[in-house]
Amino acid sequence: MTDDRTFMIGQAQMRANPLPAALYLVATPIGNLGDITIRALETLTAADIVACEDTRVTRILLERYGIRRRMVAYHEHNAAEAGPKLIAALDAGKSVALCSDAGTPLVSDPGFRLVGQAVEAGHRVVPIPGASSTLAALSIAGLPSDAFFFAGFLPARDGQRRTRLEEVARIPATLIFFESPRRLADSLKAMAQMLGDRPATVARELTKTFEETRRATLGELARHYAEADTPKGEIVVCVGPPLDVPAPEAQDVDRLLLDLARDMPAAKAAGEAAKMTGQPKQELFRRLVELRERGDG
Known part of the structure; x- marks a missing residue:
């Protein structure tokens, strides 16, 4: 040559x-x-x-x-x-x-x-x-682009995947993920459960012959890909920022923690409450310990 x-x-x-x-x-x-x-x-x-x-x-x-x-x-x-x-x-x-x-x-x-x-x-x-596939997907997602966070590939194991989603759940920006075709349905289901039913976009095979863009909520996308044939090609998932849900009252959170703690260990109760309220698991765990020391639980 x-x-x-x-x-x-x-x-x-x-x-x-x-x-x-x-x-x-x-x-x-x-x-x-x-x-x-x-x-x-x-x-x-x-x-x-x-x-x-x-x-x-x-x-x-x-x-x-x-x-x-x-x-x-x-x-x-x-x-x-x-x-x-x-x-x-x-x-x-x-x-x-x-x-x-x-x-x-x-x-x-x-x-x-x-x-x-x-x-x-x-x-x-x-x-x-x-x-750049990340910016190409973001540009067509129809989601806020003033702030975004590239999270790469989620872990393959379900528990590790949920932990990672919990870590990024409160970031006030559009989240961008890479995903493999065979894990897409499971990842979307975990996203819907851990992030809430946010608006999202699945962009597949960008710039190629069979380019596809699907926009819906995470729950709707999870159901679609659970029923559809396994997609092919490179996939980018864009997820909108946290939903504007009013923060729960402190007494309601305390009541939730105590109710959950009656049926499960404290750490697990705090984790479940974190999923339901969007508050940090560590803070909820400390609050549960305080409630128990005070004799409320």
């Missing part, structure tokens, strides 16, 4: 200028190969080293634009070995372009380790922005 520093846009052949030594984080399309910036093409063409999650995936993109470059793999399973080699290349004055299989590097991939190593070594890190 030659070290040709040209790329094609339509029928026009473009030449990329040499890049200063730095680590370049190159966003790549999340599906439609047309969603690539000219600057990203220039960077992938001109960089001394192109590091990517899967060389087979990135090769499809490069061939689409007539880019003929050697690539090296940098992914979760070889980061400990490949990372120092890339830092050594930066030390030697080379330019390194890092891209993931799809979207913006460092979002749900090990690139943050390489960036940390590059920064620690005193190297410049340059963003080459572009496609």
